[in-house]
Amino acid sequence: MSELSQAAVKATAPRALRKINTRALMIEGRALLALLLIVVVFSLLSPNFLSADNLIVMTRHVAMNAILAIGMLLVILNGGIDLSVGSIVGLSGVIAGMLLEGLKLNSLDLFVYPAVWVVIVVSLGVGTLAGWVNGVVVTRLKVAPFIATLGMLYVARGIALLITNGTPFSKLNGQAGLGNTGFLTFLKSSPLGLPMPVWAMILFAVVFAVVLSKSPFGRWLYATGGNERAAELSGVPVKKVKTRIYVLSGLCAAAVGLLLTADLSSATPAAGEFFELNAIAAVVIGGAALSGGRGTIRGTLIGAFVIGFLVDGLVLVGVSQFWQQIIKGAVIIIAVALDQLQQTLQKRRSAKAALSPPKPSERMTAPV
Amino acid sequence: MFRKIAAIAATGVMALGLAACGSSGSDSASSSAKSAAPASAGASQGGTIAVITVDLANSYWQAEANTAKAEIEKAGFQATVNAHGADPDKQNQLIDTAISNKVKAIILDPAGADESVAAVQKATDAGIPVLLVNAEISKQGIAKSQIISNNAQGATIGAEAWVKAMDGKGKYVELFGNPTDNNAKVRSDGYAAVISAYPDLKKVGQETANWDRAQGKDKMEGLLAAHPDITGVIAGNDEMALGAIEALTDAKKINKVKVLGFDGNADAVEAVRAGTMVATVLQPIVQGTTNAVAQAVEYLKSGKTGVADEKQSIDCVLITKDNVDKYKAPFVMDK
Numbered sequence: 001m002s003e004l005s006q007a008a009v010k011a012t013a014p015r016a017l018r019k020i021n022t023r024a025l026m027i028e029g030r031a032l033l034a035l036l037l038i039v040v041v042f043s044l045l046s047p048n049f050l051s052a053d054n055l056i057v058m059t060r061h062v063a064m065n066a067i068l069a070i071g072m073l074l075v076i077l078n079g080g081i082d083l084s085v086g087s088i089v090g091l092s093g094v095i096a097g098m099l100l101e102g103l104k105l106n107s108l109d110l111f112v113y114p115a116v117w118v119v120i121v122v123s124l125g126v127g128t129l130a131g132w133v134n135g136v137v138v139t140r141l142k143v144a145p146f147i148a149t150l151g152m153l154y155v156a157r158g159i160a161l162l163i164t165n166g167t168p169f170s171k172l173n174g175q176a177g178l179g180n181t182g183f184l185t186f187l188k189s190s191p192l193g194l195p196m197p198v199w200a201m202i203l204f205a206v207v208f209a210v211v212l213s214k215s216p217f218g219r220w221l222y223a224t225g226g227n228e229r230a231a232e233l234s235g236v237p238v239k240k241v242k243t244r245i246y247v248l249s250g251l252c253a254a255a256v257g258l259l260l261t262a263d264l265s266s267a268t269p270a271a272g273e274f275f276e277l278n279a280i281a282a283v284v285i286g287g288a289a290l291s292g293g294r295g296t297i298r299g300t301l302i303g304a305f306v307i308g309f310l311v312d313g314l315v316l317v318g319v320s321q322f323w324q325q326i327i328k329g330a331v332i333i334i335a336v337a338l339d340q341l342q343q344t345l346q347k348r349r350s351a352k353a354a355l356s357p358p359k360p361s362e363r364m365t366a367p368v
Numbered sequence: 369m370f371r372k373i374a375a376i377a378a379t380g381v382m383a384l385g386l387a388a389c390g391s392s393g394s395d396s397a398s399s400s401a402k403s404a405a406p407a408s409a410g411a412s413q414g415g416t417i418a419v420i421t422v423d424l425a426n427s428y429w430q431a432e433a434n435t436a437k438a439e440i441e442k443a444g445f446q447a448t449v450n451a452h453g454a455d456p457d458k459q460n461q462l463i464d465t466a467i468s469n470k471v472k473a474i475i476l477d478p479a480g481a482d483e484s485v486a487a488v489q490k491a492t493d494a495g496i497p498v499l500l501v502n503a504e505i506s507k508q509g510i511a512k513s514q515i516i517s518n519n520a521q522g523a524t525i526g527a528e529a530w531v532k533a534m535d536g537k538g539k540y541v542e543l544f545g546n547p548t549d550n551n552a553k554v555r556s557d558g559y560a561a562v563i564s565a566y567p568d569l570k571k572v573g574q575e576t577a578n579w580d581r582a583q584g585k586d587k588m589e590g591l592l593a594a595h596p597d598i599t600g601v602i603a604g605n606d607e608m609a610l611g612a613i614e615a616l617t618d619a620k621k622i623n624k625v626k627v628l629g630f631d632g633n634a635d636a637v638e639a640v641r642a643g644t645m646v647a648t649v650l651q652p653i654v655q656g657t658t659n660a661v662a663q664a665v666e667y668l669k670s671g672k673t674g675v676a677d678e679k680q681s682i683d684c685v686l687i688t689k690d691n692v693d694k695y696k697a698p699f700v701m702d703k
Binding site for chain 1: 416418424448449451454456457461462465467469480482485486487506548642
């Protein structure tokens, strides 16, 4: 039986993937057009928009949101949502700041100064752990993702405030004698002219694009998002997949926390507030469906660029702060509304096609 | 076929939207340039000065932003106004964009003393002078000026007026500002220094209300339930004090309790006029911002701000029923 269902998954998955890819291309095509349009309009309005320096700066701004959005995409592909990423950004940054300033062991009356790589690993670990808790609460305690991660939003932020007592850690340089220097110099460096956040974005994008398209995990994820019950019946380890995506989303958030802390040269407990909303916006502009099963890394990246370039461009051109918010909101709504329009058109056409010879298999895999 | 139509429609709508916002942006830019041109001979140097404030939906920072914009345009420059909402990352991005935009100078109300150092350093490294107003950063020698209100002096004069109204005795509670903001502690310490000289004044409770009116009301209600016999409230800012006044009015105790605020915003001044607030302390934000712009313009001309010290503090002004009529515009007192 299990062999049979494995085979069934293998047989249907590539076809589903092909379908997703053609559709994704169209959606990305549209988001890409919007991006091109933004670039053209703003470069006409401001001579500084297209300068190499500004492009690098804007891409650095985009990078942090893009990394969060990649994690968010995994969760959204599954039909979930992760509202806690902004708070995890703050928490992991604060953990890094605390370790770099020196960890006091009260029982031994001793300060411990971990090496930079330890700091990075521990911070990433804390973010990942928070994501794992999200996953367990969602899968084992059966709490809806919106609620579980809303809870984590408060808990993680609260822990960050508790650790700092409201005051940021800002002595992040380390001391040569203690062997904990290099956090700032490493994360603020720009190998080959590109800032570290941009490299991190490229790394995350490539790794997750491969994982989504080539690994069984990727196929399972699309399958559970498309139809969780069907996926479970055909032998997909639904709970394992679900837990893993929240873990990965937490890891992405922790990475952003480290990059942001270096960028600000200080670890502040308020860092990352409302980041989750920008990440969700990037994912939906990139053509993913909040109901799950549809979306790509490429689309999400483009979505992040659309948001980032739009926001920076509006500031550059000097549009009033209040208009900036209205325009940003309008772009998000228009993007998703057009997406829905296209879905409706497609459904109508496939309904027409279904009138002649029925194809039950196709209708089963059709996304909601 | 449908795909093509949908795609074309999509592009059209987006193009319209963007063109609309784009043209409004360029219109305002060109119109401000036109209006600035005849204003002064300084227009020939032109250029933009970026104003980055905290929250444009708050009257205090509105006064700061409006003053800065008016003064900048008066000096023959153009102004862009943005707000970081106390988010250091947003501040960082706005600074980056200002650098890309090759602005001549930046007037900044910083988002946190430690968190803002790197951003100010970045602009300074790019050759753009940064002048801080309203709040300071924890490093000197980067910004050209740091112009702040003298919060300690303000707290002292406020507390003295409040102690007088209290007759030097009674139980009171304190509403504390956002603990991540240094001013919360400075003001609280300033109050305490004055009050400690009066042993008959007893503090029976303290709550953090994060500068916020709604939280001020909630916390005040809790404090009133625990200590119904208080006769005084000291608050770190006007918004929290106004929240406390709401709670006291609901509890019909406003006539027995003396409330002290800080900032001098329009609502608080009305409360002083109505007698529900004993006193508030006017922060000279308009004066400070005017000075910051003047120093920025001077720096662009001569390479010096014309003021010896980077850190400059401006004394606050007490507002009580006696002088409340001199408050003519938001955050401005007639001499």
